[in-house]
Amino acid sequence: MTPDNVKLTYTPFNLGSQPYLNQDNDCDEKDNKVRSYFYQHDTVDPKFPLLVCKTRIRECLEMNLFLIHRRLGIYAIKPNPKVDNESPAFSQAYYANLAGKALDPKSVEPIAKDLQAFLKWLVIENKSYEEVIAAPFPSDSVKEEVKSLPIWQYQNYLYNRVESNSLSYNVADRRLSTVRHFYLWSYKKSVISSLPFSMVYKSIKVPKKNGEYDLFSLPHSATRIHKGVQNWVSNLGIPKTSIQPDATPNQLQPYSPSELACILTTDVSKHRTYGLFLKCAYLGGFRSAEVIKINYSAICDPKEDNFSKFYYIYTKRKGAKNENILISPNLMNMLYQYTLDPSWSTRRLKFESKYGINNPNAPLPLFINSSGERLADTAPSSTIGYMRLEQRNKGKYVIxxxxxxxxxxxGTYLAMAMISNGESEQRVKSVLLKLFSHESFSTSEEYLDFAKTMLDESEHGAMHHWVKDMYSSVDELLAALPDEAKKEEVE
Structure with missing residues (x-):
């Protein structure tokens, strides 16, 4: 059988609450014997992902219902936040059965894609996920009789793909985690009679500063302590031993001058949108999702200030933190020039015809697709994939x-510029922490360590002109920092 008929479709879908049937005696409904239904409260997702497979209708219905329950929080991986404010007037059972926090619509798509991959595998292998053993087995063992079950065969399939470098460990681990929760959800609904693996939500020992450990209470124990770290623990997982040594050559590491030269000479980098995506990262330190969140209202013409000041772009950063990103006048000019292109004006017109002009609930984005919608958060990071494809097709070195x-x-070149400007290492780490919105000093320290190995100006390569420009602009950049960043020192 072929997995090609396992499709993922996106359609407007009403996830409303309190449904009711139409009570009107409409003639058409009598003839069709189908009654219309409505919701007391509508919740419409314009692009809800649904699985479709003509030969696996039952599985699709179950998986789509699972997606709906995940979206609404009916099935949630984490407890309801209301549990943090327990009242003695309600029982532990009441809090245990509260729905979890609803997922963002965009968070449902990766779950749907993971289920699609699992369903494709089931189709190829002609397996049914409902095939389980008669009773659950101890969590500390994996018995021979379960190795032939579909879920364990799927685990072995993912393991082999990671081992052969055809799938990353993180993707394989996420896919298996999604399927584990689908099984747990199916078990709670009595679709399957038992779980063919162990899965427990338990407290994790957390090391304290003195090296000792605190073991916090379980999620629903009578003596609840809310500072514990709870996580799902299962004997069904992807061993990290499957990761090949050459499968992770590019953990956090700045581009070398030769690598930068490789990407800056590609046709993709010369594309007006893809090229600007790259510049937002290596000239402004933006994350992929942060680039897409830039709104037109944040853009201005730096010529009005004679390129004499740095600018703030307000955006939502990692961890849903609302912060300002500081950018140079040169990068601001590139963003401004992008908005002067006739094709951008055409896309702006499409967006405003859909959402209106100056709509506070739908601010005009800087990056708009041909349909008049804000581009996906992953669009900037996809640029690297397009460059790799171009390099392969041309027989060149693939980054x-x-x-x-x-x-x-x-971050590395900025640290170099600050060190060359006479700033202390503690000062550099403090500034990097503020500018990059790092959650800890460790990443800022990595940038500093990289910088200390690249201080020879002859090694700047493709970044030479920009680095020289940064050397002359460090004082202005430091002056534009928020007051707390100017004062803070990292010990």
Whole structure:
């Protein structure tokens, strides 16, 4: 059998609450014997992902219902946040059965794609996920009789793909985690009679500063302590031993001058949109999702200030933190020039015809697709994939670094400029922490370590002109920092 008929479709879908049937005696409904239904409260997702497979209708219905429950929080991986404010007037059972926090619509798509991959495998192998053993087995063992079950065969399939470098460990681990929760959801609904693996939501020992450990209470124990770290633990997983040594050559690492030269000479880098995506990362330190969140209202013409100041772009950063990103006048000019292109004006017209002009609920984005919609958060990071494809087709060296490494490149060269300007290492780490919105000093320290190995101006390569420009602009950049960043020192 072929997996080609396992499709993922996106359609407007009403996830409303309190459904009811139409009570009107409409003639058409009598003839068709189909009654219309409505919701007391409508919740419409304009592009909800649904699985479709003509030969596996039952599985599709179950998986689509699972997606709906995940979206609404009816089945949630984490407890309901209301549990943090327990009242003695309600029982533990009441809090245990509360729905979890609803997922963002965009968070459902990766789950749907993971289920699609699993369903494709089931079709190819002619397996049914409902095939399980008669009773669950101990969590500390994997018995011989379960190795032939579909879920364990799928685990072995993912393991082999990671081992052969045809699938990354993170993707394989995420896919298996999604399927585990689908099984747990099916078990709670009595679709399957038992779980063919162990899966427990338990407290994890957390090391304290003195090296000792705190073991916090379970999620629903009577003496609840809310500072514990809870996580799902299962004997069904992807062993990290499957990761090949050459499968992770590009952990956080700035681009070398030769690598930068490789990407800056590609046709993709000369594309007006893809090229600007790259510049936002290596000239501004933007993450992929942060680039897409830039709104037109943040763009201005730096010529009005004679290129004499740095600018703030307000955006939502990692961890849903609302912050300003500081950019140079040169990068601001590139963003401004992008909006002067006739094709951008055409896309702007499409967007505003859909959402209106100056709509506070739908601000005009800088990056708009041909349909008049804000581009996907993953669009900037996809640029690297397009460059790799071009390099393969032309028989050239294929870069191994990813989009986030361009952000590391910006941090490294900025640290170099600050060190050359006479700033202390503690000062450099403090500034990097603020500018890059790092959650800890460790990443900022990595940028600093990279910078200390690249201080020879003759090694700047493709970044030479920009680095020289940064040397002369460090004082202005530091002056534009928020007050707390100017004062803070990292010990």
């Amino acid at each position: 191994e670094r990813d989009y986030h490494d361009l952000r590391a490149t910006f």
